[in-house]
Amino acid sequence: MKTIAIIGGGFGGTMTAVNLSRLSDQPLRVVIINSKRPLGRGTAYGTRRNEHLLNVAARNMSALPDRPTHFVDWLRSRSEFNDTPEDELREMFAPRCIYGDYLRSLLGACMNPIDERSQVTIEALDDEAVDVDVSGESSATVLMKSGDALEADRVVLATGNQAPGSFPSASPLRYDPRYRSDPWSEWLSRLPPPGGTIVLLGTGLTMVDIVLTLGEIGWNGKIVAVSRSGRLPKSHFRGIAYEDFVPDDAESLGLSGLRELVQRHCERLRQMSQNPAIAIDKLRPHTQRLWQSLSKDEKEAFLSHDAPEWNVTRHRIAASIHNRMTDALDSGRLQVIAGTIDKLVPGEQQIDVVLRDTKGNEQSIAGDLIINCTGPQLRFTQAGVPLFDNLLRKQLVTADELDMGILVDKHFAAITGNGMPSPVLFAIGPLLRGSLWETTAVPELRGQAMRVAEAMLERKPVAVQEEEVIEYYI
Ligand SMILES: Cc1cc2nc3c(=O)[nH]c(=O)nc-3n(C[C@H](O)[C@H](O)[C@H](O)COP(=O)(O)OP(=O)(O)OC[C@H]3O[C@@H](n4cnc5c(N)ncnc54)[C@H](O)[C@@H]3O)c2cc1C
Structure with a gap:
């Protein structure tokens, strides 16, 4: 057998x-x-x-x-x-x-x-x-x-x-109870007391999960989420049936041709007062063959220029969850910062997350608990x-x-x-x-x-x- x-x-x-x-x-x-x-x-x-x-x-x-x-x-x-x-x-x-x-x-x-x-x-x-x-x-x-x-x-x-990948740190964080390198491991027992600060590294779906749980258990403190783009996942929405606009020979378009095609349809959808994300969804059945048609340089260009928008548009969240995230932002419970994380510096009381904001200025955010939600290495x-x-x-x-x-x-x-x-x-x-x-x-x-x-x-x-x-x- x-x-x-x-x-x-x-x-x-x-x-x-x-x-x-x-x-x-x-x-x-x-x-x-x-x-x-x-x-x-x-x-x-x-x-x-x-x-x-x-x-x-x-x-x-x-x-x-x-x-x-x-x-x-x-x-x-x-x-x-x-x-x-x-x-x-x-x-x-x-x-x-x-x-x-x-x-x-x-x-x-x-x-x-x-x-x-x-x-x-x-x-x-x-x-x-x-x-x-x-x-x-x-x-x-x-x-x-x-x-x-x-x-x-x-x-x-x-x-x-x-x-997830790791960040440079002034001293080892492996056994530091204030740092969770794996967002799926148990962290609820590490919660700072009310009034404390939790810093979430990443602003994607994992960060959303953690903010929801903190809201659900009524944790009373400040949440700061940091990522390069500072963008949160978008919401699912009510859309319309739209034409399958990807031609059979789309592989020959290259990245610039594909960008142009998608932007044209995004614009058309906007003119129809519809969500341009419909154009991205329409790529889905073709995504794998289009990706395979790109050169290595084009794939790299897509990853650095287009992937942030792609990720927040493609991996959307339920409208009810999006509303809860908006409430958390509006109430000031959640703050989102765009910046590139340079290093983590564990201090006596807190861990400092040192980052460079979009203007290149150094900024430091002190957290009682830091959770790495940056996604897979x-x-x-x-x-x-x-x-x-x-x-x-x-x-x-x-x-x-x-x-x-x-x-x-x-x-x-x-x-x-x-x-x-x-x-x-x-x-x-x-x-x-x-x-x-x-x-x-x-x-x-x-x-x-x-x-x-x-x-x-x-x-x-x-x-x-x-x-x-x-x-x-x-
Ligand atoms: C938080 C989250 C939410 C998501 N929500 C959705 C959703 O709503 N809808 C959707 O379509 N997709 C969703 N996804 C995408 C999701 O990745 C897939 O749906 C799917 O769960 C991936 O399954 P997988 O088997 O590839 O990986 P995993 O589910 O990660 O399973 C891999 C398993 O392999 C084990 N493993 C790894 N290496 C070894 C080893 N060497 N020896 C033994 N065991 C090993 C791991 O421990 C794990 O148990 C979500 C992903 C995440 C992280």
């Missing part, structure tokens, strides 16, 4: 296992190796706090690409949504912990199948994979931090986002993750040209040091960011989890009718 090892038990790893279970017609052993985050939930859906909502409407959160209504149907089966009108349920931004329940229920049904004829067993190992040995065309050994080893025929990397080869260091050293994977992740072929097989696809090692999810750009959210990952399962089972791809992705209410 074949064994498939999946490293990572968040959305990507869980759904790869679920797809292997439902698509395999052969006996198969699947082992999910997962550490740190809760199995089946991962970073995003491991939260237990109800104020942390999905940032994608329920209608677009099915975990199965060939069953578009699966999540909405599952929500309907819960007593609290029994009487919710269909339109409301489809447009709802559900708590992320409920989405985690959904993923756990899918995994649970595969791990303990009612149908005794099921040929696939799924096991979970609570351990960190630190290395992989590959021998020949069809055999690998995954080595764990605990010293255990697992023999497998295929290995899938579904390790999610890297941990983007330099793959410098992430300092034992598993990746070993895979790179053995040339089992190749970093992409921007060093944001690794290269894969169209079947998600990792490209090895000699430029050939590995017969054994596959990868999905945020690890492919440099190759695909948009590869972090459920609407992309569900397709990857199914395709990689099909590739490993050597099955023909199941036809999926791509729904039009609508990121706004209509």
Whole structure:
């Protein structure tokens, strides 16, 4: 019987296992190796706090690409949504912990199948994979931090986002209780007393989560959020159906042609009194092929000039959450500062965050608690993750040209040091960011989890009718 090892038990790893279970017609052993985050939930859906909502409407959160209504149907089966009108349920931004329940229920049904004829067993190992040995065309050994080893025929990397990067500091912060380098680790027990200051490094979705929780528990103090752009995620909105304006030969336009095309449609939408973000949403089905058509210089130019606007526009938040953020800003509870963080200087009482504002002036903000919400470290080869260091050293994977992740072929097989696809090692999810750009959210990952399962089972791809992705209410 074949064994498939999946490293990572968040959305990507869980759904790869679920797809292997439902698509395999052969006996198969699947082992999910997962550490740190809760199995089946991962970073995003491991939260237990109800104020942390999905940032994608329920209608677009099915975990199965060939069953578009699966999540909405599952929500309907819960007593609290029994009487919710269909339109409301489809447009709802559900708590992320409920989405985690959904993923756990899918995994649970595969791990303990009612149908005794099921040929696939799924096991979970609570351990960190630190290395992989590959021998020949069809055999690998995954080595764990605990010293255990697992023999497998295929290995899938579904390790999610890297941990956030670090900042220069006047003295080590690793054991300083006033600094949290990982925003997903427990920080509520470290809260400063009322009247204190919490400084959040970053102004993206993670910062939003923390501000919401501080509001929810009624913490009475000042919150300062700092990022280069000082921009907060935008809100979802009621939009209109708009033409698919991306031409078939858009790859030939280059970055400047694409900017011009999008700006033209943004302007047209403004003239129609509509939100120009609709033009960005319309790029979504084309994003990966357009990204791949850009040269390295153009990708770098996009990352430095266009990505800040892209990030706040593409990764929008529910209107109810946006309102709460606006209230926090209006009441002065939250202050947002644009600036580049130079260093952290731990003092006797507080930690100073030293930054350079947009005019180049140095500024220092003293905080009783500092939480790093700057998002994943983007330099793959410098992430300092034992598993990746070993895979790179053995040339089992190749970093992409921007060093944001690794290269894969169209079947998600990792490209090895000699430029050939590995017969054994596959990868999905945020690890492919440099190759695909948009590869972090459920609407992309569900397709990857199914395709990689099909590739490993050597099955023909199941036809999926791509729904039009609508990121706004209509
Ligand atoms: C706060 C937040 C909110 C989000 N909200 C949404 C949303 O509403 N809608 C949406 O579509 N997307 C959302 N996303 C995007 C989200 O990244 C994806 O939806 C998805 O959860 C990513 O899944 P993943 O499996 O790739 O990574 P993860 O969920 O991060 O899972 C990776 C898992 O692998 C484990 N792991 C890593 N390395 C190893 C190793 N060497 N050995 C063992 N285990 C390992 C990790 O500990 C973790 O459990 C959100 C992301 C975040 C961070």
